[in-house]
Amino acid sequence: MTSRHHLTLQQKIELINDNKDGKGLSQRKLAAKYNISLGSVSNVLKRKTEYLHDYETNQNQ
Numbered sequence: 001m002t003s004r005h006h007l008t009l010q011q012k013i014e015l016i017n018d019n020k021d022g023k024g025l026s027q028r029k030l031a032a033k034y035n036i037s038l039g040s041v042s043n044v045l046k047r048k049t050e051y052l053h054d055y056e057t058n059q060n061q
Helices: 009-019 027-034 038-046 048-059
Strands: none
Touching: 009 027, 009 038, 009 048, 027 038, 038 048
């Protein structure tokens, strides 16, 4: 059984930037790069506005 791999907010932002609105790396390649499942990649991309907002909020503090 494999252990869970949690991404930090910074890693999630990097993943979102690597995807570049579908013009960057495929979800399969992102999953391999960050050592996470395809479902996890999909979830990060679905919630990208939330993560980007959190990142911007943290940068301003």
